[in-house]
Amino acid sequence: MSLLKIRDLCFRYGEKPVLNNLSLDVEEGEFVSLLGPSGCGKTTVLLLIAGFVKAERGVIEVAGETINDIPAYQRNMGMVFQNYALFPHMSVIDNVAYGLRQRKINKADAYRAAHEALNLVQLKGMANRTPNQLSGGQQQRVALARAIVIKPRLLLLDESLSALDRKLRIEMQVELRKIQREVGITTLFVTHDQEEALTLSDRVALLREGSIVQYDRPAVIYEQPKDMFVASFLGKANFMEGRIHSIQDGRYTLQLKNGRSLPIGSIQPLVVGLQCLLAVRPEKVAFSASCSYDTPIQGNVSLVTYAGGITQYGVIALDQEWIIQSQNTTTSGALFAVDDEIWFGWKPENTLVLDS
Ligand SMILES: Nc1ncnc2c1ncn2[C@@H]1O[C@H](COP(=O)(O)OP(=O)(O)O)[C@@H](O)[C@H]1O
Ligand SMILES: [Mg+2]
Incomplete structure (x- = not known):
């Protein structure tokens, strides 16, 4: 059974249709990329899954349960944005422990879990620094630790590596995939970068104007593109x-x-x-x-x-x-x-x- 099942999702901002009957299945433990040009609705899909905006029509199921009407704070989703949105005045460890403290986990347990998450992203010695004492790549790791420490049902990453320079981005891609496998967390990764989507994912969903054009394993979507849009968005032809x-x-x-x-x-x-x-x-x-x-x-x-x-x-x-x-x-x-x-x-x- 799919962990995430989306059926016929429709959404508009005012009069402007953004998603048109979008359907998507993601298996437990899978790493799926949502790929597509800017403005095609990728972020909107994540916002709908996280519960920050409400679907006009369609169903979002997680592990067989419809979550459309569950408020965002009860959905247990881990989300990382492009601009990591760390709390600047808090130490790294407080940033990571924040979500657990919000959930009323006792202090000792929260900090133990936060330290484990920091180990996982290889920031062991950085617990007491503030975000401005870290490089961009390190801040990205903190954001990732903060998202996974709450043991979310889904990890939602929105262009999370886009702000990093090329070399660091490639290092973080490898790292991200390693951590994702270690934790076994089901991940939906939004990117406009075709190479990033192909290298990282179990499957790639290519979006165009609010619908999925093709959803396949990287080698299939590249070697057997369905139409001109897919063939030219993923590589050259x-x-x-x-x-x-x-x-x-x-x-x-x-x-x-x-x-x-x-x-x-x-x-x-x-x-x-x-x-x-x-x-x-x-x-x-x-x-x-x-x-x-x-x-x-x-x-x-x-x-x-x-x-x-x-x-x-x-x-x-x-x-x-x-x-x-x-x-x-x-x-x-x-x-x-x-x-x-x-x-x-x-x-x-x-x-x-x-x-x-
Ligand atoms: N808050 C908003 N109000 C009105 N239109 C929006 C808003 N956010 C996004 N949009 C529009 O919705 C479409 C999809 O946006 P988005 O999901 O952010 O695309 P992507 O993440 O693929 O770049 C775009 O045309 C965008 O301009
Ligand atoms: Mg976006």
């Missing part, structure tokens, strides 16, 4: 829109909207006459300096971007722009330069057939 013109020797000819044609393999059966939207990820494209069965499409390099581990090429072919990525397996740098002729193609299993 080359899109091909057109009609299947013919089939020969197991290969299709796709006639693009601009009239040009290209050979395409697909493991999903396509039929002649079908209007379709296809895509291929840049790293799935193979290329070479000459034409071959695996590299049947001719183009010209328009842009070379060297990025350390990979090189990204912009290529003009069939009157459209393509992105191709290659792994830099040698130290000699980019293989092609601007204006070079290039031939490319990809394996049939890498053709993505999207909903259009």
Whole structure:
């Protein structure tokens, strides 16, 4: 049974609809990311679960119990915001113990639990400091300790790592996932960062304008995106829109909207006459300096971007722009330069057939 079950949740601010029939299931112990562009309703979902705003329609269940009408302070949710909202005048340990003291837990027990939580986030020696004596990453850990010390039924994290610089953010991602596994706490993590969502989560729910477009394991949502929105929000893709013109020797000819044609393999059966939207990820494209069965499409390099581990090429072919990525397996740098002729193609299993 799902620990969190949301059904047909609707919410509006005044006249403005924010969530439209949103449904989501999260299993006990699972780490789920809510991913989506700014303004799509991610924070609103957390506020509804925490009970800070009320649903217009729909059901929120935790462990089989409908919680729609339970007041926020009785829901036992742990929430961490982007701006940690620590009490500046209180010591670290008082910040962490605060929620327990509010719940009338006796002082000795509250502080024992608070010290355990501080150990867990590796801030053992920092108990008596005030928040302004800590770095951003350390403050983030305090906020996390403060949220988990109350043993919440759900941990709700709203862009909690976004304020940290890149290196620290990646360290905290690893740490967060380790702590989450150790405690076994079911977590809903809001982010607009696709890489963060993919690396951290058991499953990713991609939101668009208040509805979930796709909800899958990271590898599935990336490798089998449902539509153009998912394919372009999670990573990069080359899109091909057109009609299947013919089939020969197991290969299709796709006639693009601009009239040009290209050979395409697909493991999903396509039929002649079908209007379709296809895509291929840049790293799935193979290329070479000459034409071959695996590299049947001719183009010209328009842009070379060297990025350390990979090189990204912009290529003009069939009157459209393509992105191709290659792994830099040698130290000699980019293989092609601007204006070079290039031939490319990809394996049939890498053709993505999207909903259009
Ligand atoms: N208090 C509010 N009053 C009116 N509109 C709001 C309020 N909070 C958020 N909104 C609007 O609701 C939509 C969803 O907001 P939010 O859930 O914060 O999105 P996200 O967290 O995905 O960026 C946005 O269009 C936002 O402008
Ligand atoms: Mg938000």
